Amino acid sequence: MIGSIEVVSIATVAGAIALGLLVPSPRHGARARALGVVAGAASLGLFGSQLPGWGGWLAGGVVSVVSVVTLVAAVGTISSRNPIHAALWFGLVLLGTAGLFLVAGAQFLAVATVSVYAGAILVTFLFVLMLAQPEGRAPYDRASTEPLVASAAGAVMVGILSVALGSALSGPAVEAMAARGAAARAEAIDGGSPLVHFGRELFGRHLIAVEVAGVLLFVALVGAVAIAAHVRERGGNLEVADREPQMNTDEHR
Amino acid sequence: MFLLETLIKTALVIAGLMTAAAYLVLLERWMAAWIQDRLGPNRVGIPLTRIRLFGLGQPLADGVKFFFKEEFTPSHVDKLLYFLGPAVMFTAAVAIFAVVPFGSVLPSEFGLEGMSRPIELVVAPGVDVAVLYVFAAGSIAVYGALLSGWASNNKYSMYGGLRGAAQLISYELPLGLGLVGVVLASGSLRLDVIIAQQAQSGAWNVALQPLGFLVFFVAGFAESGRLPFDLPETEQELVGGYHTEYSGVKLLLILVSEFLHMIVASFLIVILFFGGWHLWGVTGSGQEVTWPIALARVVVLLGKVLLTILFFMLARWSWPRFRFDQLMALAWKVILPLGMVNLVVLVVWVEYGAKMAAALGISNIAAMAAFGWGVFAASAAVVVWLVPGEPDNRPRRGPAWQLGPTDEEETPQ
Numbered sequence: 001m002i003g004s005i006e007v008v009s010i011a012t013v014a015g016a017i018a019l020g021l022l023v024p025s026p027r028h029g030a031r032a033r034a035l036g037v038v039a040g041a042a043s044l045g046l047f048g049s050q051l052p053g054w055g056g057w058l059a060g061g062v063v064s065v066v067s068v069v070t071l072v073a074a075v076g077t078i079s080s081r082n083p084i085h086a087a088l089w090f091g092l093v094l095l096g097t098a099g100l101f102l103v104a105g106a107q108f109l110a111v112a113t114v115s116v117y118a119g120a121i122l123v124t125f126l127f128v129l130m131l132a133q134p135e136g137r138a139p140y141d142r143a144s145t146e147p148l149v150a151s152a153a154g155a156v157m158v159g160i161l162s163v164a165l166g167s168a169l170s171g172p173a174v175e176a177m178a179a180r181g182a183a184a185r186a187e188a189i190d191g192g193s194p195l196v197h198f199g200r201e202l203f204g205r206h207l208i209a210v211e212v213a214g215v216l217l218f219v220a221l222v223g224a225v226a227i228a229a230h231v232r233e234r235g236g237n238l239e240v241a242d243r244e245p246q247m248n249t250d251e252h253r
Numbered sequence: 254m255f256l257l258e259t260l261i262k263t264a265l266v267i268a269g270l271m272t273a274a275a276y277l278v279l280l281e282r283w284m285a286a287w288i289q290d291r292l293g294p295n296r297v298g299i300p301l302t303r304i305r306l307f308g309l310g311q312p313l314a315d316g317v318k319f320f321f322k323e324e325f326t327p328s329h330v331d332k333l334l335y336f337l338g339p340a341v342m343f344t345a346a347v348a349i350f351a352v353v354p355f356g357s358v359l360p361s362e363f364g365l366e367g368m369s370r371p372i373e374l375v376v377a378p379g380v381d382v383a384v385l386y387v388f389a390a391g392s393i394a395v396y397g398a399l400l401s402g403w404a405s406n407n408k409y410s411m412y413g414g415l416r417g418a419a420q421l422i423s424y425e426l427p428l429g430l431g432l433v434g435v436v437l438a439s440g441s442l443r444l445d446v447i448i449a450q451q452a453q454s455g456a457w458n459v460a461l462q463p464l465g466f467l468v469f470f471v472a473g474f475a476e477s478g479r480l481p482f483d484l485p486e487t488e489q490e491l492v493g494g495y496h497t498e499y500s501g502v503k504l505l506l507i508l509v510s511e512f513l514h515m516i517v518a519s520f521l522i523v524i525l526f527f528g529g530w531h532l533w534g535v536t537g538s539g540q541e542v543t544w545p546i547a548l549a550r551v552v553v554l555l556g557k558v559l560l561t562i563l564f565f566m567l568a569r570w571s572w573p574r575f576r577f578d579q580l581m582a583l584a585w586k587v588i589l590p591l592g593m594v595n596l597v598v599l600v601v602w603v604e605y606g607a608k609m610a611a612a613l614g615i616s617n618i619a620a621m622a623a624f625g626w627g628v629f630a631a632s633a634a635v636v637v638w639l640v641p642g643e644p645d646n647r648p649r650r651g652p653a654w655q656l657g658p659t660d661e662e663e664t665p666q
Contacts, residue, residue: 084403088334091396098389111385119392119425123399123418130403130415195381195442 004050008162011046014039016155022079023144023151040075044068047162063103070096081142083129087122094118108198262376266350274512275312281566282311288570316505324501327405334404339499339506342397346513349390351376352383353520354445356551357530360542371542374551375445384432384442387521388425391476395421397510398485402495413494416577417478417485423584424475424482430592431469434462434599435525438621448529452538456618457528462599463629466526468592473518475584478511480569484577519561523554527561530554587640591632598628 021028021036028036048064073096076089094117101110144150202210279294286293297310326335356374373379380386395418402414435458436442439450451457459466475482486494493499496507523529530536530550537546575583602624610620 084334088400095393107380107382108385111382111389114389115385115392119389119395120422123392123395123422126396126399126403127415127418130399130411 005163007046007050008166009159011043011050012155012159012162014046015043015158016151018043019075019078019151019154020147022075023147024079024081025143025147040072044071050166059103063100066096066099066103070100078144084126087125087129091118091122094122106198108195258372259376262374266355266376267347269355270347270350270513270516271509273516274509275316277512277516277562278315279308279311280563281569283308284563284566285570288567319505320502322501324503327407327498329406330498331404331406334400335498336503338397338401338404338495339503339510341400342394342510343506343513345390345393345397346510346517348393349387349513349517352380352386352444353517354448354524354529354554356554357445357448357536357547358540358542359547360544371540373445378445380443382442383444384436384447387517388429391514391517392421392425394510394514397507398495401499401507405495405498407498409491409493410495410497413485413487413491413497417495420478420482420484420580420584421476423581424472424588427468427584427588427592428472428476430589430596431465431467431472432525434465434595437596437599437603438462444524444529448524448531449538449540451528452531452536454618455531455533455538456622457526457531459526461618461621461625462526462595463625464591464595464632465599467629468588468595469525470522471583471588472592473522474565474568475580477514477518477565479515479565481572481575482580483574484580487574515562515565516558519558519565522561523557527557529557587636591636594628594632598624 018036018038018040021032021039048068070093073089073092077086077093080086080089094113098110098113098118101107101113283293285291293308294311295308296305297308297314298304298306299310300313326332352375354373354375358371358373360371398417398421399414402410402412402417405411435447438458438461439447441447441450478485485491486496491497496504499507530553531538532553536550536553542550602621606621606624607617610617613620
């Protein structure tokens with residue numbers, strides 16, 4: 001499916017350069033960032049030119065727009081200096097991922113991604129960030145730790161993955177499948193009801209994994225309660241533990 | 254053809270929602286006036302004439318006012334997020350209605366070329382995960398409150414946004430637990446299937462799962478942020494909460510989205526627990542419909558939704574607001590455990606209920622109703638027993654406080 005390895009390599013390198021220039025760093029001025037944007041756009045365009053058609057202009061258009069939004073948001077997540085903006089960019093990444101799931105016919109994964117990650121986890125992040133009121137001026141906000149190594153490692157991984165997946169997913173059968181559109185794909189894979197299929201797979205073939213994950217979460221929950229109870233025990237009472245130190249010092253003054 | 258159909262339905266839903274929101278504001282003001290023994294808005298009629306029409310022109314005047322007011326952006330706000338907040342909120346609120354049915358189906362003899370199947374009265378028919386989609390879109394709405402609160406760069410707005418986010422996240426859990434009962438009983442996440450099953454059996458879920466209904470109803474009330482639960486805005490403490498710094502069209506968007514949340518909560522309550530478009534002896538119960546029945550179903554569904562909304566408005570002037578710790582205690586200590594009980598009980602029922610009913614020789618529906626109400630009565634008794642009738646609202650002082658200093662205070666002062 002991926003056209004030529006040369007183009008993919010150039011696109012990957014351009015993407016790595018773009019990331020290296022875009023991540024926060026005290027040495028990069030506005031010109032470096034503009035250059036990074038240009039390199040990133042070039043990388044996106046090169047990757048896009050190598051992608052196969054998606055069966056129909058509507059599905060293809062939706063996939064390209066959503067992919068571009070997701071990638072740009074991902075770059076925004078790691079390149080914005082303000083932690084709250086970074087968290088919001090990450091929310092956009094999650095929405096874009098959900099959109100891609102939806103186009104691929106995985107309805108449950110799409111809505112679960114949005115309601116679990118964007119709706120609960122990221123909101124909790126935002127909550128903490130907003131209470132801490134960071135303004136993006138701290139040194140760790142203004143400079144990323146290892147921009148060179150990070151972007152090089154990312155580029156290697158993206159390059160290997162695209163070439164490997166591209167060669168694995170090529171061939172007439174896959175292309176015929178892609179040309180038939182999302183609805184037909186879903187029909188062929190799981191008989192038209194993705195949810196039933198998903199449930200059977202999850203609680204049939206992957207039952208042990210689900211149970212292990214459940215036990216793990218339960219242990220984490222018990223651990224959190226134990227830590228909280230331990231902290232409160234030192235305060236002496238469950239009900240007033242939160243405000244007790246303050247109250248007591250007031251009393252002794 | 255499919256695209257055209259979807260576009261027409263989308264336009265219909267959005268136009269209907271905006272009109273409904275405008276006139277529901279008028280209805281709410283009338284209700285307020287009725288309860289407080291005043292006249293309410295009754296002057297505005299047809300523009301440029303002296304015809305009053307009971308004040309039916311008021312929404313138009315309100316809308317025009319909102320658009321022509323000065324759109325003031327304070328200098329201290331985070332500009333981008335300040336604009337994004339209302340936009341996210343409104344988009345999420347409208348997007349929910351993509352999967353909410355506003356009727357049953359239209360008959361197939363529609364008189365259009367190439368239209369041989371019945372038209373389903375929902376923008377996106379056949380979504381397998383409709384119920385979860387509503388949840389996902391609803392959880393995006395949290396961002397609206399959080400963003401506008403934070404971007405306003407104002408302490409009151411900030412409090413409002415944080416309160417809104419905390420409240421919505423807390424009540425999403427019982428909301429889901431109340432919903433899971435219905436999903437377990439009907440075996441589907443599709444709203445149209447849930448309605449069709451209630452219509453088939455003739456017994457609405459509210460009669461079969463009263464405890465689930467109670468949990469869902471309270472949580473739905475809290476999710477829509479209406480008065481007993483309107484902690485995010487509380488005029489008396491936070492000016493306007495997260496929309497304190499907004500004016501003009503942006504304020505309009507926020508207010509309309511709040512109304513849309515109430516409308517969607519009403520739709521869900523009616524669809525999940527009150528049989529959707531089903532009414533005994535009027536609407537029939539099958540998938541094959543004639544024109545009168547199709548229209549009757551739309552009218553019945555919207556009528557039920559209107560009744561629920563009227564209850565929301567009545568509640569607004571009937572109950573005082575919670576305090577925030579009471580709100581959280583209600584969610585985590587009362588409603589969430591009740592939801593858990595409901596879930597466990599329904600799992601047991603789904604597994605053994607049919608066998609039990611057969612062994613007792615009564616019909617499945619009757620047995621389920623008896624079971625459901627029995628559990629309801631038992632949980633009500635437990636709640637009454639455990640929760641004091643006269644709440645002690647004084648700040649708590651535990652024994653440690655009276656017993657004197659603990660180890661940490663013995664350090665030199």
